[in-house]
Amino acid sequence: MKPLFRLLAPLALAVLASGAHAQAVLDDVMAKKVIVIAIPTDFPPYGFVGTDMAPKGLDIDMATYIGDKLGVKTELVPVTSANRIAYLQTKKADLVISTLGKNPEREKVIDFTVAYSPFFQAIFGPKTITVKTPADLAGKSIAVTRGAIEDQELTKIAPPGTEIKRFEDNNATVSAFLAGQTQLMATGASVAGNMMARNPNFDAEYKILLKDSPNFIGVAKGEDKLRTKVNDILVAGKKSGDLDKLSQKWLGRPAGDLPQ
């Protein structure tokens, strides 16, 4: 997926640079009275499905919150971490609220609003394995989701001899770890928290922090009007305590200090 995305990204930029749609998204949204927002369905508690297969979670609540504040209907599109940026670039979604972390590579192809919720990635493993510093990772196998922030961070700190096994989505990463195919797992705190709650006999624990990376909302490159509008909503939501309430509801702690 990733090489493909790299291949497409310049093409996307070329088309966007032609300026055919620049700055028009907010007007379109207000005219149609519908905002299309890309959300995750494979990442509890940010986005997952209930028994009726309807998506729910922090990102979904955030999406409807923004729709409500804009006074338009919110249409949710389920995406994966592999195709969420493509949805934005091809205007198939107006916003991406999908546990999107900010990094320079992504900033080249899309724009970001201010942060809306906290997040951190770490390495997890059973108590029987001692991992205190990155150097302890040598000779150990670690499951990680390909192309995710934790993959990039892990690749940076892992000493030679670390066996990194990459999987296509969080679910495969967790499955591989639980099945004993890897000794450790690098993932978001929420995923690991859920995994540990569901498998108490597995006796997994937090090992090393990889990165504190709050989530941002993704906007197509150059859509400053929409970005400013969403920023206003987020800043007001932070002040009124709405963002803290959302975090409290899904993550069990307030949003805290988020980067602007």
Add this chain to the structure above:
Amino acid sequence: MVDFTLWDILRNLLLAARWTITLSIVAFVGGGLVGLALLFARLRGHAVGDRLIAAYVQVFQGTPLLMQLFLAYFGLALLGMPTTPWIAAALALTLYTSAYLTEIWRGCVASIPKGQWEAADSLAMSFSEKLRHVVLPQALKISVPPTVGFLVQVVKGTALASVIGFIELTKAATMITNATFRPFTVYGMVALLYFCLCFPISWWSHRLERKLHAGR
């Protein structure tokens, strides 16, 4: 967190299987029709047409279906052509299936001895008469096992349509696993469902083969 009962899991997987079935039918029918048209065009034996179709087959056999789906959905949108997931999936699956089927069938027709064509020629049959009365009935028998083998592949290949937002069997299973953290239960059921879809096709092909050969 949500608690899925076994029935909840099975029920949602069955609902998602509708997409797998629909996408498969689209691929079978669309790919079959286009593949047949390409086969006829190729049998006509125009050098340019022949080379174009050979190139078409190479393009779709030589690139992954995942990429074809991705380009049909996102690529066309980049070029300013709005596509819905439906159009993109139908387009990509039809092109992909037709490329394989036309090549499979060409091989089947090519396996009919040249003498059969010549014998039909000596009876002053036209091109379509030769195909209808002499070549295709024989090629049909040979084509059943490879065609069905490929169709079973297509059923499993529809799982890739999740990259453009289709919540079909495999994608639904991923979503449920992420909410339940019971991968073995969920994927076990999924494997069983795929088997229930593919096995009847293979079984029917065996019967068809026997029936066609009985007439000999």
